[in-house]
Amino acid sequence: MNIQFKKGVLELCVLALLAQKDRYGYELVNEISKNIAISEGTIYPLLKRLKDDGFFTTYIQESQEGPPRKYYQLTELGRETKESLSSEWFSFVEGVNRIIRGNTDHE
Numbered sequence: 001m002n003i004q005f006k007k008g009v010l011e012l013c014v015l016a017l018l019a020q021k022d023r024y025g026y027e028l029v030n031e032i033s034k035n036i037a038i039s040e041g042t043i044y045p046l047l048k049r050l051k052d053d054g055f056f057t058t059y060i061q062e063s064q065e066g067p068p069r070k071y072y073q074l075t076e077l078g079r080e081t082k083e084s085l086s087s088e089w090f091s092f093v094e095g096v097n098r099i100i101r102g103n104t105d106h107e
Contacts, residue, residue, distance in 0.1 A: 006036060010046055012089055015074065015082035018056055024069040047072065055081055 013032050017023060023031070025047060029040050050056060055078035060068045074082070098104055 006038065006042075009036075009089070010038070010042065011050065012082070012085045014043070014046060014050065015055065015078055015085065018072055018074040019079060019082050022071045022073045024061075024071050026069075028072070050078075054078075 010032070013036070014028060017028055017031050025044060026040070028047070029038065029043050032038055032043070051058060051072070054075060056072045056074045058070050058072055061071055063069045
């Protein structure tokens with residue numbers, strides 16, 4: 001998949017997954033990787049930026065399978081942003097699909 005396509009939607013993917021439940025970084029990578037080919041190195045800088053922007057907080061939780069894990073939890077700002085980006089995404093995809101299909105007479 002085109003790298004620019006991926007970069008543009010990863011933020012929305014992360015926010016959408018965190019809207020479902022709190023997750024740790026590797027879990028986010030695995031979930032996204034089920035549908036989009038990405039590497040861990042792509043997600044962690046994005047997670048830092050989104051945390052710095054106030055879209056989620058983090059907390060540490062003990063793990064039965066190894067060391068403690070850092071979980072990401074969506075804030076209200078993160079939920080609002082996810083809703084806004086989702087709406088923009090669906091509108092964008094609809095417009096692109098109309099253009100690709102040659103149906104540009106839509107008002």
